Amino acid sequence: xxxxxxxxxxxxxxxxxxxxxxxxxxxxxxxxxxxxxxxxxxxxxxxxxxxxxxxxxxxxxxxxxxxxxxxxxxxxxxxxxxxxxxxxxxxxxxxxxxxxxxxxxxxxxxxxxxxxxxxxxxxxxxxxxxxxxxxxxxxxxxxxxxxxxxxxxxxxxxxxxxxxxxxxxxxxxxxxxxxxxxxxxxxxxxxxxxxxxxxxxxxxxxxxxxxxxxxxxxxxxxxxxxxxxxxxxxxxxxxxxxxxxxxxxxxxxxxxxxxxxxxxxxxxxxxxxxxxxxxxxxxxxxxxxxxxxxxxxxxxxxxxxxxxxxxxxxxxxxxxxxxxxxxxxxxxxxxxxxxxxxxxxxxxxxxxxxxxxxxxxxxxxxxxxxxxxxxxxxxxxxxxxxxxxxxxxxxxxxxx
Numbered sequence: 001x002x003x004x005x006x007x008x009x010x011x012x013x014x015x016x017x018x019x020x021x022x023x024x025x026x027x028x029x030x031x032x033x034x035x036x037x038x039x040x041x042x043x044x045x046x047x048x049x050x051x052x053x054x055x056x057x058x059x060x061x062x063x064x065x066x067x068x069x070x071x072x073x074x075x076x077x078x079x080x081x082x083x084x085x086x087x088x089x090x091x092x093x094x095x096x097x098x099x100x101x102x103x104x105x106x107x108x109x110x111x112x113x114x115x116x117x118x119x120x121x122x123x124x125x126x127x128x129x130x131x132x133x134x135x136x137x138x139x140x141x142x143x144x145x146x147x148x149x150x151x152x153x154x155x156x157x158x159x160x161x162x163x164x165x166x167x168x169x170x171x172x173x174x175x176x177x178x179x180x181x182x183x184x185x186x187x188x189x190x191x192x193x194x195x196x197x198x199x200x201x202x203x204x205x206x207x208x209x210x211x212x213x214x215x216x217x218x219x220x221x222x223x224x225x226x227x228x229x230x231x232x233x234x235x236x237x238x239x240x241x242x243x244x245x246x247x248x249x250x251x252x253x254x255x256x257x258x259x260x261x262x263x264x265x266x267x268x269x270x271x272x273x274x275x276x277x278x279x280x281x282x283x284x285x286x287x288x289x290x291x292x293x294x295x296x297x298x299x300x301x302x303x304x305x306x307x308x309x310x311x312x313x314x315x316x317x318x319x320x321x322x323x324x325x326x327x328x329x330x331x332x333x334x335x336x337x338x339x340x341x342x343x344x345x346x347x348x349x350x351x352x353x354x355x356x357x358x359x360x361x362x363x364x365x366x367x368x369x370x371x372x373x374x375x376x377x378x379x380x381x382x383x384x385x386x387x388x389x390x391x392x393x394x395x396x397x398x399x400x
Contacts (some may be wrong), residue, residue, distance in 0.1 A: 001068050001069055002069045002092040002093060003070045003090055003091050003092055003093075003114075004060075004064055004069055004070065004071050004083060004091070004093045004353075005074070005088070005091045005093070005098075005102075006058060006071060006072065006073045006094075006095040006096070007073075007074060007075065007095065007096035007100065007101075007102040008052055008053055008054050008075060008096070008107075008207065008371035009053050009054070009075055009099060009100035010053060010071060010075045011053045011055050012053070014127065016053075016055045017048065018181070020048060021289075022048065023048075025339070026045075026049050026340075027379065028069070031145045031202075032202075033145075033202070034391070035144075035365060037140035037146075037160045037344060037345055038143065038146065038345075038348035038351045039351060039384045040072055040347050040351040042063070042350075042371065043265040043346070043350060044060075044061075045346060046061040048135075048179060048340070048343060049339070049388050050153040051342040051346045052097055052099070052121070052345075053075075054073055054336050057071070057073050058121055058345075058346045059079065059346050059347070060142070060188060060346075060350065061073075062239075063353075064353070067357065068147045069357075071107065071134055072087050074087075075086055075100065076103075077100070077102050077103075078103075078262070078395040078397070079235065084102055085375055087202050088108060088111050088112040089112065089113075090391055091112055092115065092116050092117070093115075093116065093119065093353070093356070094112075094115065094117075094119070095118075096120065096125045097120070097121045097337065097345075098120060098122045098184070098326075098336065099122070099125035099332075099333040099334065099337050100314065101208075101276050101314055102127065103127050103128075103313070103388050104118055104127065104128040104132075104388070105129050105132070105386075105388045106129045106132035106219065106253070106386065109132045109136055111130065113139055116138060116139065116140070117138065117140070117141065117259055117356060118138060118140045118141075118350055119140070119142070119352055119353075120140075120142035120143070120384075121143060121345045122143060122337070123142050123143065123144055123145070123146065123147060123148065123345065124257065124258070124284075124340075125140050125141075125368045125382075126257065126258040126285055126287075126388070127391070128199075128320045128368075129388050130368070130369055130378070130382060130384065130385065130386065131385050131386050132386050133369045134369055134372050134374070134384065135372070137371070137372050138369065139356075139362070139367070139369060139370045140369035140378070141368060142366060142368055142377070143344070143345045143349060143352070143366060144350030144365045144376075144377045145202055145392070146325045146341060146344040146348050147336035147337070147338075147341035147345060148172075148202040148206060148336075149205045149206055150335060150337075150338050150341040151203050151255075151283050151335050151336045152206035152210060153210070153335075154283055154285050154309065154334075154335030154336075155210075156201065156207065156210045156257070157205070158283070158308070158329050159195070159211070159251055159307075160190060160283050161307060161329050162281075162304070162305035162306075162327075163187075163190050163201055163308050163371075164187050164190075164277045165186045166184075166185070167329055168182070168186070169187075178279035186304070186327070189283040190211075190216060190251075191215050191216065191236045192215065193216050193217070193219070193250040194215065194217045194248050194251070194309075195211055195216045195219065195249060195250065195251040195252075195253070196219035196220060196221065196239070196245045196249035196252050196253070197221070197253050197255050198242065198252065198255060198256050198265075199218045199220075199221070199222050199254070199255045199257075199284075200220040200221075200222045200226055200255070201224075201255065201256075203283075203284075204222070204253070204256075205230070205254035207227070207253055207255060208234055208236065209234065212234055216238070216251075217235075217238065218236050218237070219237045219245055219248065219249055220236055220237075220239070220245075221240070221241070221242075221244070221245045222240060226238070227352075229262065232335075239289055242270060243270070243273045243390040246270070246273045246274045246278070246354055247273055247274075248275070248312075249275065249277045250275060250278055250279065251276065252279070252286075253281040253393040254266070254280075254281065254282045254283070254284045254288050254308075255283070255284050256281070256288070257284070257285070257381045257382055258284065258287050258387050259376065259383045259387055260383060260385035260386070261383050262285055262288055263286070264287065264288070264290045265288055265289075266280070266288060266290060266293070267289075267290040267293050268290065268293045268296070271297050271303070272302075274297075274303065276301060276302055276304075277300075277301065277304040278304065279303070279304055279305045280294070280305070280307075281301055281306075282306070282308035282310055282391075283308050283310060283335045284306075284310060285310050285312070286310040286311040286314070286316075287312040287387060289365070290321075291312070291322065292321065294322065295321040295324070296324040296396075298326050298328065299326065303327075303330065304327060305327045306322075307330065308329075308331075309332060309334055310331060310333055311332075311335050312316045312390070313390065313393045313394035314333055314393075315394060315397040317393060317394075317397055317398065318396075348366070351366075352366060366377045368382060
């Protein structure tokens with residue numbers, strides 16, 4: 001019998017949904033690059049229902065308990081008295097989502113002698129100390145591509161929300177006002193702007209494709225250059241450095257993984273290379289940006305707006321400066337956990353568990369670490385090392 005600890009976000013404040021806005025989900029068979037969607041032997045949930053919170057349990061309980069395994073589901077993940085810490089001593093598998101991450105630090109891994117696998121129900125495994133996992137021979141896996149398109153749609157929404165000054169205009173309605181001049185004083189057309197993505201992988205390339213119809217000039221920076229046919233199709237300009245990209249772009253969107261080489265890549269020095277009044281979108285990872293430098297750039301006007309739904313740590317403490325800085329469009333980390341995405345990453349998590357328990361190979365595209373080294377998507381997108389430092393601050397989220 002294996003003990004599986006699953007860390008999920010809290011249920012809705014008003015109670016678990018009794019019904020939903022829509023009755024079904026569109027049927028999607030393949031991702032844009034041809035990769036198939038998750039293919040577990042079965043699922044024990046209805047697609048389109050809330051699976052990512054505690055009561056949803058990622059639809060895993062029936063499957064795990066029917067096979068003699070123990071499932072512990074909790075939202076208590078931070079601090080010495082957390083349920084996660086109490087359950088680690090004999091856990092074989094830990095599952096969490098990027099939106100409510102179980103920060104698997106080297107210290108936590110050391111306190112889990114039976115731990116064999118860490119699974120991200122979603123994409124992005126930076127909340128695990130990958131070096132510590134490699135040193136211990138622990139497998140790290142994620143459900144690659146399950147919510148990439150979901151995040152890309154969120155990026156497009158946030159770009160338009162900032163450039164068109166949507167959020168302050170919406171507040172005018174809520175506040176009973178009608179001051180059109182205040183609304184449009186910071187509103188522009190996206191058409192004709194230079195828009196660039198840092199990284200053009202599954203999410204970044206999808207963002208470029210979504211923005212192409214807006215008649216913008218598209219740019220990208222990536223250590224893996226796109227095929228010439230794609231560059232011609234989208235009329236892309238490739239940049240070999242962040243400085244080159246940011247000097248020409250009106251909008252910059254970050255779509256790269258977090259690892260030691262990308263941590264705080266946006267900082268006081270690199271922000272000086274941005275065009276004054278540029279917009280910065282970050283749905284990748286909060287720690288790509290220097291927290292205080294972003295707030296200062298919005299105060300000074302170096303940035304006209306910053307939007308994203310990734311923070312560090314997560315959940316962000318109540319006094320996090322990104323909650324109160326001017327001209328922001330922040331959301332809690334929701335871009336990749338739409339009900340549509342949840343159906344895919346829950347099924348993908350089930351597929352990973354089935355492969356593990358049946359002794360079959362886990363899909364290569366789902367692997368981040370295996371056999372003491374980076375593997376699969378991890379070898380392509382990550383680097384060795386640790387990006388979890390400072391995550392203990394998440395324990396302050398609930399403190400008064």
